Amino acid sequence: MKxxxxxxxxxxxxxxxxxxxQAQAAPDCGxxxxxxxxxxxxxxxxxxxxxGIGSFKEADDAARAYFDCVNANGGxxxxxxxxxxxxxxxxxDVAAQAAKKLVGDEGVYVMIGSTSFIECIANAxxxxxxxxxxxxxxxxxxxxxxxxxxxxxxxxxxxxxxGADYARxxxxxxxLVCSIPKFPGSDYSCRGLEEWGNKYGVKVTxxxxxxxxxxxxxxVLQFLATGxxxxxxxxxxxxxxxxxxxxxxxxxxxxxxxxxPTSYYTVRFPAAIDSKYWNDRLWVNAELAPLDSKGKDNQxxxxxxxxxxxKALRDSFSQAGYIAARVAVNAxxxxxxxxxxxxxxxxxxxxxxxxxxxxxxxxxxxxGGPEASEHNPNHVTRTVTLxxxxxxxxxxxxxxxxxxxxxxxxxxxxxxxxxSDTAK
Amino acid sequence: MNLxxxxxxxxxxxxxxxxxxxxxxxxxxxxxxxxxxxxxxGGISAFLAWQLTQDGVPLAxxxxxxxxxxxxxxYAYGRVFAPRxxxxxxVVRAIATLGLALFLFGGMAWYWxxxxxxxxxxxxxxxxxxxxxxxxxxxxxxALAVALAMIGAVGLLLSRTRIGLGMRALASDRNxxxxxGVRVVQIDSxxxxxxxxxxxxxxxxxxxxxxxxxxxxxxxxxxxxxxxxMARLSSxxxxxxxxxxxxxxxALLVAVPEAANLRSAGPYxxxxxxxxxxxxxxxxxxxx
Numbered sequence: 001m002k003x004x005x006x007x008x009x010x011x012x013x014x015x016x017x018x019x020x021x022q023a024q025a026a027p028d029c030g031x032x033x034x035x036x037x038x039x040x041x042x043x044x045x046x047x048x049x050x051x052g053i054g055s056f057k058e059a060d061d062a063a064r065a066y067f068d069c070v071n072a073n074g075g076x077x078x079x080x081x082x083x084x085x086x087x088x089x090x091x092x093d094v095a096a097q098a099a100k101k102l103v104g105d106e107g108v109y110v111m112i113g114s115t116s117f118i119e120c121i122a123n124a125x126x127x128x129x130x131x132x133x134x135x136x137x138x139x140x141x142x143x144x145x146x147x148x149x150x151x152x153x154x155x156x157x158x159x160x161x162x163g164a165d166y167a168r169x170x171x172x173x174x175x176l177v178c179s180i181p182k183f184p185g186s187d188y189s190c191r192g193l194e195e196w197g198n199k200y201g202v203k204v205t206x207x208x209x210x211x212x213x214x215x216x217x218x219x220v221l222q223f224l225a226t227g228x229x230x231x232x233x234x235x236x237x238x239x240x241x242x243x244x245x246x247x248x249x250x251x252x253x254x255x256x257x258x259x260x261p262t263s264y265y266t267v268r269f270p271a272a273i274d275s276k277y278w279n280d281r282l283w284v285n286a287e288l289a290p291l292d293s294k295g296k297d298n299q300x301x302x303x304x305x306x307x308x309x310x311k312a313l314r315d316s317f318s319q320a321g322y323i324a325a326r327v328a329v330n331a332x333x334x335x336x337x338x339x340x341x342x343x344x345x346x347x348x349x350x351x352x353x354x355x356x357x358x359x360x361x362x363x364x365x366x367x368g369g370p371e372a373s374e375h376n377p378n379h380v381t382r383t384v385t386l387x388x389x390x391x392x393x394x395x396x397x398x399x400x401x402x403x404x405x406x407x408x409x410x411x412x413x414x415x416x417x418x419x420s421d422t423a424k
Numbered sequence: 425m426n427l428x429x430x431x432x433x434x435x436x437x438x439x440x441x442x443x444x445x446x447x448x449x450x451x452x453x454x455x456x457x458x459x460x461x462x463x464x465x466g467g468i469s470a471f472l473a474w475q476l477t478q479d480g481v482p483l484a485x486x487x488x489x490x491x492x493x494x495x496x497x498x499y500a501y502g503r504v505f506a507p508r509x510x511x512x513x514x515v516v517r518a519i520a521t522l523g524l525a526l527f528l529f530g531g532m533a534w535y536w537x538x539x540x541x542x543x544x545x546x547x548x549x550x551x552x553x554x555x556x557x558x559x560x561x562x563x564x565x566x567a568l569a570v571a572l573a574m575i576g577a578v579g580l581l582l583s584r585t586r587i588g589l590g591m592r593a594l595a596s597d598r599n600x601x602x603x604x605g606v607r608v609v610q611i612d613s614x615x616x617x618x619x620x621x622x623x624x625x626x627x628x629x630x631x632x633x634x635x636x637x638x639x640x641x642x643x644x645x646x647x648x649x650x651x652x653x654m655a656r657l658s659s660x661x662x663x664x665x666x667x668x669x670x671x672x673x674x675a676l677l678v679a680v681p682e683a684a685n686l687r688s689a690g691p692y693x694x695x696x697x698x699x700x701x702x703x704x705x706x707x708x709x710x711x712x
Binding site for chain 2: 208221
């Protein structure tokens, strides 16, 4: 009898342990009720480049996964979120039409996860007129200098300056090339590096390349002809990988230090270049936590993607899309009466939100109040390198050296925002 | 700035453009069709070769399969669809190939994705010779040698064989050739087959030299058309030279800061200038 009781106890213990481990693996989403939301839908939109000069669907996929998880856990006080994302084809007119469709026809309350080369240029003013806010990932200056847009990513200007500043501080670079494909607004990034260079005594030569030309070999020769100590190469990870192939053919890593912004920090990138040649010879800025970080919020992102993300790519863009969606959900949950949730109340809730503490970013993500005229809440980042074919962290969170951040830093001082303890 | 390194750099791309331009001219001379699907044929070849190497198939076998499939698709189009359009206007025939190009592009984008970082590595990539201080990879030299060899082979085919005689007859006058017994459909199909083979090889080389991407490979046809226009869509040596010139111009424009971000337009501007100098009467419409 005793042994039977003991066996029963062991069995119960195993069952309980299984239950606890299952509960731990379940993602944390919204109100976590476990009940499917069935009320009146809350429309949310995104305008993203899914074709053209770049494809960035990962943030949309992560936002959709988080919203699906929230919908399966009570929604926003019972109201489910419907997510509509449109492809801007990397074209200004298509981006404008897509925003009008979403905001005008679909009546979305907020834009979450938009990731595009040009979307902010087309729609920043329109969003102000329509009292719609946008939280996503941006590239041109309008994404960081608009009243109604605040991005989760640091942006190419910040990311490029952070990478270049690493080359100055740690690799001794005194001259640097800023290389970027020519598209509307791309000069914002290299102008930032030129301003940074003026402040820190680094001579910066900007090279604007033809995004359509397949001739990367000549581009590399152009870089080498400058005789610079280092280079910051902007672009997507796929074109960047081909530029690095062309650089390898000229043994260019022996002639200059190669740095990149965060767009190269993807899980697939190490396999897309000759990792042996680039071992410890490529310095990449990382705007978000390592993808395998054990931080609580990063683990929740992984759990959400595992449960609701299907085969969507898990990369930095995906982490950022998750944060954008989570910020929006947290803000909407502060509206007590579900019938009061509409575009105006959602806008007010986000503008007045409490800073969102997350280990995925080096500092809390915040909006800064309804009066904030520009936003760049993520400007403290990390540097990683490729070592033995894997991304390896080189230094922790370092504040960006962009001289153009004075207003943002003043606002943060006023709000009392500092580097997160969890990210230090 | 010393321009010679950029001349050396332009050799590889020029060879791919030359190969493509010659492939286009062969088909245009025989059937009067300007094939906008040439780049997409090349894309299919390159993606298949890459996919098979990912699955563990040796590169040589993968490349042969890739070229064989692109050749097969081109031949099938030439055998099934092209004869049904043979009596339509040249513009209609060209637009039909544009439809095929977009269909194949859509298929590649759907199956393999757009904007995905991947590489088609050839064992000759890191072997090089120094030319004007630039490392010229063996792959680029092979591209040049392949382009020259294939043009030589096609030249022999045209001048020394009955099939070549038939092709030349079709290029001269299609209706009279048919009346005197030239087997038009067979000759057309062979021209499509050669077109697909050239496309398959050019696609693999471009995927290696530049980028394995559906858009990049599909739109390879655009500078190749500019090069073919420089050859007035009729001369094979002219198509080769036009392709090399197009590649060199694209490479050399890097050295001109004001034009560097527009250098993909270089081959067209060169073709326009060429037509203005040579005269529109001897240009594209001259054979109509």
